[in-house]
Amino acid sequence: MSVRSLSATLALSATLLGAGASTAFAARPNTYELPGDPGGSKFEGIGYDARTGNYYVSETTGGEIHRGQVNSANAVEWLKGDGTDGRWTARGVNVDSQGRVYVAGGPNGIDHPGAPDLWVYGRDGKLLAALRTGVPNSFLNDIVIGPDGAAYITNSNAPQIFRVSERNGRWSVSTWADATGTVKTATGFNLGGIVLSPDRKALVVAQGNVGKLWRFDLRTAKATAVDTAGADLVNADGLVQQGNTLWVVRNFSKVLSTLRLSADGSSARLLSAKPTDPDRVLTTAKLAQGRLLVVDSKFDEATAVPPYQVITLNPRR
Template structure:
């Protein structure tokens, strides 16, 4: 850990009650990403519990980095800069078969005709490169549903896409379009995505207005999650563990803990934990009791090392 990061962490833990701090164990407290000499920025993270590997996306170039929980440094797993038509990457998730799904953010916007999403096997072999066919689609984050399909948010419109392999062929389609319910606002709209505790719905934040939305998996019907007085502006990545929902609020520099009902219809504020003021954390995954959080470098005009994934023992209340 850098001197800057260590001092900031110690100061926060001394000043705040209930703040999650890096755990002391054989596992590193931070993980180093290689990045590029000219400056790299990062956003998404996926985790494969079976192999204890994590995957991090680089927005500047589209590289995918891979690391292991007991090793301090990740390596570049997939090159970017146009590899498989990928110049940028956002959300990452891993399914039960170890297949890695990568959402392309504005890849298809900035490079018309280029893919919006990719699927790779655990050896890095490309299985699918897919285009939504939807104009101005910004594919942000993903979750694997109970049906084994991946569900992907669109940050430029209130839509969720579904990615699946059916009859030997990979497809992506608009699964839900909530235009009639969710008003598109300036900035980033739908971001992270998780399952409700009962696994019958998707829960998605609209970070620019600080709301959560529930998408019923059986019908695609959309309704607002009752979040009470919780401040969820800048909600980005979500992590769900039972009835706990951790909300990574990037530029607010807060990790908000909610108590989520089984059906995902209500969420009550449990705590709001300040994160390192020198980092903009975008999203996280829960791995062996710790949160792995991506330090995006989005606050730096030209990013400079160290490039890191940090760890935190998540607040439980």
């Protein structure tokens, strides 16, 4: 092969590789479309399965769970709502290492006495568990998977965290922590977003109505206030943690706050507070392939109208 032919071949290969890279990048949309009901739909929670690239979004108006893929622009209804498995509404969603999907029911058991407060599904959509906490007036909000493989779920109506676990195919839920006397409840939504501390020895929980963060020790279940040096975290909803970075989605404040979290989760310092889209009320997020997938709740609309979307944010900018 001549030098000229070799140069032409290399140039063509580079062009093709560039086109391939561009196509691969283009395969990740900036927004994801969610299905909804004709009368209007609202949304809140999101879970992400890094092994499959699937994300799961909860619909508060009906309890449907939608599933999408990070390389596809459109999600589909994965689990029906409107009473399916006793589910009329849904809030937090998370996925464990086995691909099992946990769904928190918010006020499902309050509005429908005797109905479940939470559900666990297999990756194939099979119902594995539908559980009640046994605690009156419990509003199950957000979920984190602990180092022990159990799910920890916040109660927005009381300073409590529930623990959901499975042993030999049998599922159970218990009140793992009760911080009554330490965490003072106030009007509105109290405990909400929940993540692990960087050292994985504690849970860090948002109390959005008063703008506080709380640390729950995983060994003792004791709650202590996180020292945030007076950072404004009012309307803190979803939390996302990666290493020592903590992102706080502040729904009706329409701000994404970034903090540096100490290894043990006992303190945090505000790094930035950046406005989000003024036309969206964002609730919670998951980190997926370097981007935040954030739920546009439609909570600011009396009757929600499409488009229904999950948007993406570059958290490092």
